[in-house]
Amino acid sequence: RVVKDDTTKDELWWGKGSPNIEMDEQTFMVNRERAVDYLNSLDKVFVNDQFLNWDPEHRIKVRIVSARAYHSLFMHNMCIRATPEELENFGTPDFTIYNAGQFPCNRYTHYMTSSTSIDLNLARREMVILGTQYAGEMKKGLFSVMHYLMPKRQILSLHSGSNMGKDGDVALFFGLSGTGKTTLSTDHNRYLIGDDEHCWSENGVSNIEGGCYAKCIDLSKEKEPDIYHAIKFGAVLENVVFDEHTREVDFSDKSVTENTRAA
Structure with a gap:
């Protein structure tokens, strides 16, 4: 849900067919207080200070406060990691x-x-998540924010994969989730820019994220070696089925959902 106020009522698309479901400021603050009170009640919370957009001229500083280490690790993988010096002066x-x-x-x-x-x-430049452990809400929520902020800077935000040829030519791949953006982006003959979210500015095409969020249904070493070999200690797997004793993942098993993911 998005707070509908004096600014957003004119800047966002509302009504029939719109993905923007309205709420008011008061309800947002009730939910925000509920989330913050819960986080304050925990013995430990996880805080990530990271960036969006590899273009230094237009990058965004984000802070993610999570109840679970799993969510913190997911965003550690997906956003751009700050250097120790950048964290020192993050502000x-x-x-x-x-x-x-x-x-x-x-x-x-x-x-x-x-x-x-x-x-x-x-x-308020804030997002509140209650009642779901799906980590993708954070990723998609920040992408929605970039769709709002970047056009104000005359920058086109794109749901696409992207790579670059040896001569500097850039390709963009558009498609719904699971239609091959990640696979096409990781062409061995071209340099990977990113697999899912990009900005196109006067400086060129830049990746919004620092990691890949790949669908891994029927994943194999033969079909998609780059994605397969990237799944190692520190990667996050969602919705997959695995053997509890050997911890071996069965990427062909879609009994939970076909939307199995690796971050």
């Missing part, structure tokens, strides 16, 4: 996520229809 983030994970929202709160809610307040 105030441009955008903050409060991820309470499985802790639910109150479904009797105005605008709520279930115990899960992902709320975006563009004026």
Whole structure:
């Protein structure tokens, strides 16, 4: 849900067919307080200070506060990692996520229809996650923020894969999730720029992220060697089925969902 205020009511698409479901400031603050109170009650929380966009002129500072190490590791893999020097001078983030994970929202709160809610307040530059442990909400939430911020700078934000030839020619690959953007981007004869989210500015095409979020249904060493070999200690696998004793993953098993992922 997105807070509809005096600014966003004119800048965003609302109504029939729009993915933007409205909420008011008051409801956002109720959910924000609920998430922050829960995070404050924990013995340990995980905080990531990272960047979006490899173009230094247009990069965004993000802070992710998570209840689970799993979510922190996911974003550690997906966002651009700051150097120790950059962390020292990180300062105030441009955008903050409060991820309470499985802790639910109150479904009797105005605008709520279930115990899960992902709320975006563009004026406050904040996002609140309640009642879901799906890590992809953070990735897609920040991508939505980039779709809002970048066009204001005359920059086109793109849901695409991208790579570059030896002569500097850049290719962009558009398609729905699971249609081959990651596979095409990792062509051995070209330099990988990124597999999913990009900005096209006067400086050229830049990757928004620092990692790949690959679909891994039916993944094999023969079909997609780069993705297969990238899955090692530190990678995050979602929705996959594995042997509890050997911990070997069966990438062909779609009993949970076909949307199996590796970050």
